[in-house]
Amino acid sequence: MLRYQPGDSLAHRLDPRTKLCFQLAFAAVAFAYTSPRGLLAVGTLGLLALAAADTNPLRVVWSYRFVMPFLLAAPAVAMLTLGPPWLVPAAAVDPALASVRNLLVIAVGGGYIRTTSVTDSRAAIQRTVPGRPGQFLGLGIELVARFLPVLRRDLLAMRDAEAARLGTDRPLGERMSTLAAVGLNRAFRRADRLSAAMQARCLSWNPTLPPLGFGWVDYPIVGLSLLLFGAAAAQVVGLAPSF
Secondary structure, eight states, rough: OOOOOOOHHHHHHHHHHHHHHHHHHHHHHHHHHOSSHHHHHHHHHHHHHHHHHOOOOHHHHHHHHTHHHHHHHHHHHHHHHHHSSSSSSGGGGGHHHHHHHHHHHHHHHHHHHHHHHHHHHHHHHHSOHHHHHHHHHOOOOHHHHHHHHHHHHHHHHHHHHHHHTGGGOOOHHHHHHHHHHHHHHHHHHHHHHHHHHHTTOOSSSSSSOOOOOOOOTTTHHHHHHHHHHHHHHHHTTTOOOOO
């Protein structure tokens, strides 16, 4: 599972607001330019972004391997028909391009996760969205980012414990129902303990956040993001040439 790792790459030196802006701009052009050549250009930009984040693309794909069956299933299902000829390969082209587009957006998001701490992400959101809505969003994102890895470790521990007790010999449906029930119980207990801990520590809606500031490396990336937004808008309104 991808997580934040300190480093000295270009993406590590960027302000988190700059990285969020680039994320949105990259997603915009990925969904605007849907042709094979357009996705090839977007994919090249995505690889450059991962290189700037010192992130291995294969590691990102492996971290999100649970999404891959859905991305691969979409083109396969689209080819199926209810009558002769039963398979229409041409029908899989658009779903395959959509799967590639989604994979590119997910991969670039992995670069953001690896180079941005949870606290910096919260600070970026609270200083971008004013008032209580920004505080609510920042706190929610921080809690989710810190809570999900704990739940994942709990599920893995329960799976290993079941395997140690020869649970793998039981039917798949029974194993899944047992794991789901125990996992939900553990999640609710974790949530209750988290709530008590937050109250005991006098949770603040406006804590002291790390300082943020734009440096010289941020301005070219912000300019690139604005160009990407402009290219996506031009494509949507039909002003950009076919690509």
